[in-house]
Amino acid sequence: MSTYDTFTEDLKRIAALGSISGLLEWDEQVNLPPESADYRARQSSAMSELVHREATRSQVGEWLAELKEDTSLDLDQQLVVSEAGKEYDRLTKIPADFVSRKAELTSLAFHAWGKARADNDFASYAPYLERNLELAKEEASYLGCADDPYDYWIDRFDPGMDATSIQRIFKGLKDELVPLVRQILDSSIKANTDCMKDFPVDRQEAFLREVTERLGFNYRRGRIDRSLHPFCSGNAFDTRMTTRFFKDNPLDSLFSSIHETGHGLYEQGLPHEHIGTALGEAAGMAVHESQSRLWENQVARSPEFWKFWEPVYRETFDQQLSGVSSHDFYLAVNSVALNPIRVDSDEVTYNLHILLRFELEKALFEGSLAVSDLPEEWNRLSEQIVGLRPRNDSEGVLQDVHWSGAAFGYFPSYCLGNLLAAQLWYALLEQVPSVPEEMAKGNFSPVLDWLRTNVHQHGRRRFALELSKEVTGQDLSHVSLIRYLRERYLPLYSS
Amino acid sequence: MSTYDTFTEDLKRIAALGSISGLLEWDEQVNLPPESADYRARQSSAMSELVHREATRSQVGEWLAELKEDTSLDLDQQLVVSEAGKEYDRLTKIPADFVSRKAELTSLAFHAWGKARADNDFASYAPYLERNLELAKEEASYLGCADDPYDYWIDRFDPGMDATSIQRIFKGLKDELVPLVRQILDSSIKANTDCMKDFPVDRQEAFLREVTERLGFNYRRGRIDRSLHPFCSGNAFDTRMTTRFFKDNPLDSLFSSIHETGHGLYEQGLPHEHIGTALGEAAGMAVHESQSRLWENQVARSPEFWKFWEPVYRETFDQQLSGVSSHDFYLAVNSVALNPIRVDSDEVTYNLHILLRFELEKALFEGSLAVSDLPEEWNRLSEQIVGLRPRNDSEGVLQDVHWSGAAFGYFPSYCLGNLLAAQLWYALLEQVPSVPEEMAKGNFSPVLDWLRTNVHQHGRRRFALELSKEVTGQDLSHVSLIRYLRERYLPLYSS
Numbered sequence: 004m005s006t007y008d009t010f011t012e013d014l015k016r017i018a019a020l021g022s023i024s025g026l027l028e029w030d031e032q033v034n035l036p037p038e039s040a041d042y043r044a045r046q047s048s049a050m051s052e053l054v055h056r057e058a059t060r061s062q063v064g065e066w067l068a069e070l071k072e073d074t075s076l077d078l079d080q081q082l083v084v085s086e087a088g089k090e091y092d093r094l095t096k097i098p099a100d101f102v103s104r105k106a107e108l109t110s111l112a113f114h115a116w117g118k119a120r121a122d123n124d125f126a127s128y129a130p131y132l133e134r135n136l137e138l139a140k141e142e143a144s145y146l147g148c149a150d151d152p153y154d155y156w157i158d159r160f161d162p163g164m165d166a167t168s169i170q171r172i173f174k175g176l177k178d179e180l181v182p183l184v185r186q187i188l189d190s191s192i193k194a195n196t197d198c199m200k201d202f203p204v205d206r207q208e209a210f211l212r213e214v215t216e217r218l219g220f221n222y223r224r225g226r227i228d229r230s231l232h233p234f235c236s237g238n239a240f241d242t243r244m245t246t247r248f249f250k251d252n253p254l255d256s257l258f259s260s261i262h263e264t265g266h267g268l269y270e271q272g273l274p275h276e277h278i279g280t281a282l283g284e285a286a287g288m289a290v291h292e293s294q295s296r297l298w299e300n301q302v303a304r305s306p307e308f309w310k311f312w313e314p315v316y317r318e319t320f321d322q323q324l325s326g327v328s329s330h331d332f333y334l335a336v337n338s339v340a341l342n343p344i345r346v347d348s349d350e351v352t353y354n355l356h357i358l359l360r361f362e363l364e365k366a367l368f369e370g371s372l373a374v375s376d377l378p379e380e381w382n383r384l385s386e387q388i389v390g391l392r393p394r395n396d397s398e399g400v401l402q403d404v405h406w407s408g409a410a411f412g413y414f415p416s417y418c419l420g421n422l423l424a425a426q427l428w429y430a431l432l433e434q435v436p437s438v439p440e441e442m443a444k445g446n447f448s449p450v451l452d453w454l455r456t457n458v459h460q461h462g463r464r465r466f467a468l469e470l471s472k473e474v475t476g477q478d479l480s481h482v483s484l485i486r487y488l489r490e491r492y493l494p495l496y497s498s
Numbered sequence: 499m500s501t502y503d504t505f506t507e508d509l510k511r512i513a514a515l516g517s518i519s520g521l522l523e524w525d526e527q528v529n530l531p532p533e534s535a536d537y538r539a540r541q542s543s544a545m546s547e548l549v550h551r552e553a554t555r556s557q558v559g560e561w562l563a564e565l566k567e568d569t570s571l572d573l574d575q576q577l578v579v580s581e582a583g584k585e586y587d588r589l590t591k592i593p594a595d596f597v598s599r600k601a602e603l604t605s606l607a608f609h610a611w612g613k614a615r616a617d618n619d620f621a622s623y624a625p626y627l628e629r630n631l632e633l634a635k636e637e638a639s640y641l642g643c644a645d646d647p648y649d650y651w652i653d654r655f656d657p658g659m660d661a662t663s664i665q666r667i668f669k670g671l672k673d674e675l676v677p678l679v680r681q682i683l684d685s686s687i688k689a690n691t692d693c694m695k696d697f698p699v700d701r702q703e704a705f706l707r708e709v710t711e712r713l714g715f716n717y718r719r720g721r722i723d724r725s726l727h728p729f730c731s732g733n734a735f736d737t738r739m740t741t742r743f744f745k746d747n748p749l750d751s752l753f754s755s756i757h758e759t760g761h762g763l764y765e766q767g768l769p770h771e772h773i774g775t776a777l778g779e780a781a782g783m784a785v786h787e788s789q790s791r792l793w794e795n796q797v798a799r800s801p802e803f804w805k806f807w808e809p810v811y812r813e814t815f816d817q818q819l820s821g822v823s824s825h826d827f828y829l830a831v832n833s834v835a836l837n838p839i840r841v842d843s844d845e846v847t848y849n850l851h852i853l854l855r856f857e858l859e860k861a862l863f864e865g866s867l868a869v870s871d872l873p874e875e876w877n878r879l880s881e882q883i884v885g886l887r888p889r890n891d892s893e894g895v896l897q898d899v900h901w902s903g904a905a906f907g908y909f910p911s912y913c914l915g916n917l918l919a920a921q922l923w924y925a926l927l928e929q930v931p932s933v934p935e936e937m938a939k940g941n942f943s944p945v946l947d948w949l950r951t952n953v954h955q956h957g958r959r960r961f962a963l964e965l966s967k968e969v970t971g972q973d974l975s976h977v978s979l980i981r982y983l984r985e986r987y988l989p990l991y992s993s
């Protein structure tokens with residue numbers, strides 16, 4: 004075997020080991036008995052330690068050194084080597100004692116955050132957040148990014164992206180989105196979601212199973228289970244999604260399942276033979292999010308989608324929907340309302356929450372904002388950008404888990420994913436004009452086929468910026484998302 | 499930290515890693531999507547390889563060498579060291595290429611067995627079985643047991659046990675059990691299990707959950723799920739049982755769940771702080787089986803058990819049981835009938851199946867029986883010992899999976915477990931005479947407390963033979979089992 008083949012076999016083996024860590028987490032969220040958490044932590048940490056040791060063997064470094072000089076490698080192979088090298092650098096340059104210190108401190112911060120949120124007491128959490136910020140900067144410094152730690156973190160989640168590019172993109176978005184939201188909210192037409200009551204959970208489950216299967220999720224290599232918060236984990240060989248059910252909020256479960264299905268379809272579409280290498284891995288969080296959002300929003304909130312599914316839905320829930328007109332139902336599916344909580348927000352107002360967080364993260368990293376001033380700045384900017392002032396810090400600066408784990412620079416990916424989804428959507432409609440018509444007949448394979456060809460099969464060959472340029476011919480920007488939101492929401496909310 | 503402490507910490511870490519392999523298997527049986535099996539095999543083999551590597555590090559050998567000379571260790575610590583040393587020897591003396599060759603060949607044999615059983619074609623499987631026998635002998639030879647390979651395998655599952663001891667014990671059992679079975683079968687009284695029809699699965703599930711919880715299974719550190727074949731895996735920190743449901747055979751699920759609960763209670767009763775060392779591990783398969791059997795048979799087929807549970811059972815299944823008298827129901831719980839299949843046999847005839855298999859395994863290892871003659875010898879001995887001749891090889895020599903995995907010497911443990919269960923039961927009744935009365939009130943904690951004190955908390959301090967002697971004052975023998983079967987079944991089947 005060539006060094007390249009030996010090396011990629013080893014990458015795949017390490018990925019298989021890593022996927023076991025993933026399964027431990029899935030099982031923790033889905034199955035773990037309540038008092039088994041301590042032991043699970045022990046299993047997970049023993050496993051992570053082993054995977055880390057395997058991935059940082061000096062043998063790996065030797066292979067990398069040899070392959071970086073190997074001029075016979077083609078472009079794909081060079082990508083595999085350079086991406087693996089980047090990961091190897093990250094794993095070997097960050098000192099082991101920093102890794103365990105960070106794990107310990109973020110675990111403390113996570114618990115402090117939970118308590119602070121419950122008690123509406125930001126001050127008790129502030130020292131932890133300050134330390135997390137320092138940890139994030141320290142980690143960046145090990146990778147030679149002491150001068151631009153925020154860029155380091157953004158690049159971690161979306162390679163090739165940085166704060167300057169995001170600021171430019173978000174500026175355009177903010178200028179158009181803020182007035183659009185006002186326009187929709189000022190409408191006298193209001194969606195009524197209170198009509199959705201008493202939907203039996205077993206029937207919700209059967210319906211979403213039918214929907215997600217028809218969208219293309221391969222249940223022969225995947226499952227859907229229940230957990231407190233929906234997520235998607237695993238890889239193309241065994242993709243595991245979760246959802247949760249509320250009797251009086253059936254759309255939550257349905258749309259979050261379709262969202263996770265979007266993630267799952269991406270994973271299932273990555274080239275199986277390359278899983279564990281850059282050719283078989285997702286191209287960053289924005290691209291991943293573009294996939295979940297495209298299915299959840301562009302597809303599943305469309306009139307064509309519901310043209311096909313509404314009769315099935317009504318048959319499943321005849322009693323519950325008997326007094327609800329088609330128009331009111333479709334309006335409920337596309338309800339828009341300001342919500343102080345990001346994760347409870349609709350697709351129109353959601354992005355405002357991200358603009359807010361990006362401004363704050365940037366200021367924190369630049370040093371122009373002190374952690375102690377964060378709650379007030381959150382509230383001030385929230386009023387300005389989102390359009391409401393949280394009633395308290397629990398509903399404001401304390402609402403998200405991310406910072407408690409020192410995960411900075413992650414929020415922008417959500418919004419970039421929304422932008423990319425809309426951009427991909429219009430490219431798809433242009434290239435395959437029959438998509439709406441096919442969806443109305445319950446045929447979603449033209450959508451999936453196009454995503455497979457243009458996104459999934461490429462692994463990490465194209466990150467968000469290149470992908471956008473190559474597939475849609477346009478730079479990543481706010482233009483398509485604004486167009487999409489206008490086209491979908493203005494007709495609904497114009498009296 | 500002392501070398502002993504460092505060493506046992508390492509044993510516990512390796513046990514935690516091993517428990518991850520266990521979880522992968524559990525997940526495979528309970529959750530795995532149908533086409534994810536290949537990847538799971540890859541994950542499992544990558545994991546086993548890592549665990550093997552960790553457990554055979556030269557560092558472990560150095561610790562062992564030092565600790566074997568350490569005269570300051572107490573008896574418990576010496577046990578931990580000697581048991582760990584035995585395992586280290588086994589892992590290091592068996593060559594890696596033999597391990598992978600065996601894994602590959604037994605995997606082929608497993609598939610050949612499945613096909614042969616489906617096709618009733620022993621001849622196609624015979625070459626695989628011959629090779630498995632050779633593999634078993636080869637493995638024994640690496641551990642210095644080339645002269646008595648069958649003893650090696652028996653000792654693997656039940657330390658301290660050998661073919662000679664088993665033969666002596668089984669001789670006594672056969673002499674008394676064969677006529678007892680005839681006596682019961684000759685009775686004009688027959689149990690009627692056909693009356694148990696149409697038991698809704700969700701109610702079966704709720705009932706067995708209530709039963710197993712009251713027996714003492716800790717669901718805060720365990721679960722029960724569904725799988726094709728019932729089993730119990732995990733450890734005291736997270737014990738996972740499975741069962742299966744048949745609408746028309748509710749007793750199958752109930753008793754197999756109680757059986758697995760017996761295994762689970764044993765695991766949950768092992769000293770948590772010692773898990774991963776000999777002080778926190780089960781004392782062999784016979785002892786494990788004694789625990790499952792004691793709960794399944796001595797406890798759950800007793801009149802006192804049903805005095806408490808029958809009203810609840812009737813309330814749960816009022817319609818299904820409306821035409822069934824208490825006497826007929828209790829007779830169904832204690833039904834006795836010859837069955838060619840071991841796993842479908844009742845507790846009276848079950849042991850005959852083991853006597854048969856022991857005779858055959860012994861002859862195979864001694865060389866007095868050729869694999870090609872096995873089917874005929876199976877049928878001949880089956881007629882003589884069990885009392886019926888299988889209609890074909892699928893119902894005869896091909897019925898069990900064990901030999902296809904080169905697992906010889908395992909069958910005797912099932913019967914030894916039955917003997918030990920009966921022996922423990924009479925010791926318990928003598929020491930805690932209120933047990934039947936308490937069971938009739940639904941209080942099973944005197945049983946569990948006694949097992950915790952006399953069996954569970956000792957880990958591997960006492961293997962089956964010593965345990966029997968120390969706890970019951972008697973050598974392990976057929977006496978108690980025969981007494982128990984007579985006392986339970988003769989009154990029921992005497993007209």
